[in-house]
Amino acid sequence: MPAGNLNSRLKERYRREIVPKMREIFGYKNDLAVPRLLMVKINAGISAKFGKEDKYMETVAKTLERISGQKPVLMKARKSISAFKIRQGMTVAAMVTLRGNRMYDFVDKLINITLARVRDFQGISVKSLGNSRSLTLGFKEHVVFPEIQSDEVEKIHGLAVSIATNAKTGKEALTLLKLFGFPFQEDESK
Numbered sequence: 001m002p003a004g005n006l007n008s009r010l011k012e013r014y015r016r017e018i019v020p021k022m023r024e025i026f027g028y029k030n031d032l033a034v035p036r037l038l039m040v041k042i043n044a045g046i047s048a049k050f051g052k053e054d055k056y057m058e059t060v061a062k063t064l065e066r067i068s069g070q071k072p073v074l075m076k077a078r079k080s081i082s083a084f085k086i087r088q089g090m091t092v093a094a095m096v097t098l099r100g101n102r103m104y105d106f107v108d109k110l111i112n113i114t115l116a117r118v119r120d121f122q123g124i125s126v127k128s129l130g131n132s133r134s135l136t137l138g139f140k141e142h143v144v145f146p147e148i149q150s151d152e153v154e155k156i157h158g159l160a161v162s163i164a165t166n167a168k169t170g171k172e173a174l175t176l177l178k179l180f181g182f183p184f185q186e187d188e189s190k
Contacts, residue, residue, distance in 0.1 A: 008104040010180070018179045025175060035167035035176050040098040040106055042068055044142070044159040046091055060094050060157055066147040067159075068096040068106060107163065109146070110137075111181045117144040123185035126174065133173040134164040135182070 014036070022034045044060050057074070064072040075093040098106050115121060118139070129135055140158050142148055167173035178184060 008101050008108060010108040011101065011104040014104075014180070018176070021179055022172075022176060026172060035165050035172050037103060037107065037180075038099075038164040038166050040103045041162045041164070042072075042096045042098070042159060043093055043162070044072075044095075044157055045093045046157075056155060057091055057094075059155065063142050063148065063157070064094050064096050064159070067142070067145045068098055069102055070096055070098070072096045107180065110161065111183075113146050114144055115183065117146070123183045125185055129170060129174055129177070131170070132164075133167045133170055134162055135173075135177055136160060136162045 019031050019034050022028065023031070028034050042064055044064055046057055046060055061072050061074065072094040073096070074091050075095055077088055077090045077092045080088045115124075124135070124137065128137060138158065138160050141156050142159055143156060163177075165173045165176055167176055174184070
């Protein structure tokens with residue numbers, strides 16, 4: 001990961017190409033009015049059947065750390081839910097929040113490497129954008145990320161990646177993400 005005041009190539013592309021295009025399309029008065037990426041959250045749930053296994057929780061945490069470049073926060077259950085065999089205080093998920101250059105580097109890697117490694121990938125559904133103007137992607141297998149060597153994997157787990165923008169409308173968010181290079185399915189957007 002770049003250190004200090006070095007900017008990632010996606011951040012530079014945002015400043016030089018995406019901001020002028022967004023201003024042209026939507027008529028923003030200045031560069032600060034143009035929507036931008038706020039943060040990326042990476043979550044991995046820990047199922048109840050593996051929740052008591054410390055080795056599995058450690059594996060999930062190490063996976064998120066390798067993928068994101070920073071240590072994840074382990075989330076504990078706030079209350080017991082007997083139907084899901086969850087007890088209060090039990091570790092149920094691991095989460096990482098990325099901002100700044102790490103966020104842009106992760107999004108660059110996600111667009112150019114990771115999505116290409118997903119089996120039978122047909123493009124991102126526009127429905128993944130949702131009403132919140134943030135894009136949420138689910139991965140059934142964590143091995144699609146280039147930091148994970150498939151021969152080291154003992155148990156495969158899924159994870160979710162949420163990319164938050166400060167766009168005011170869904171159309172602005174969709175245009176922004178398309179300009180970043182996210183491969184959306186064309187049939188649904190019409």
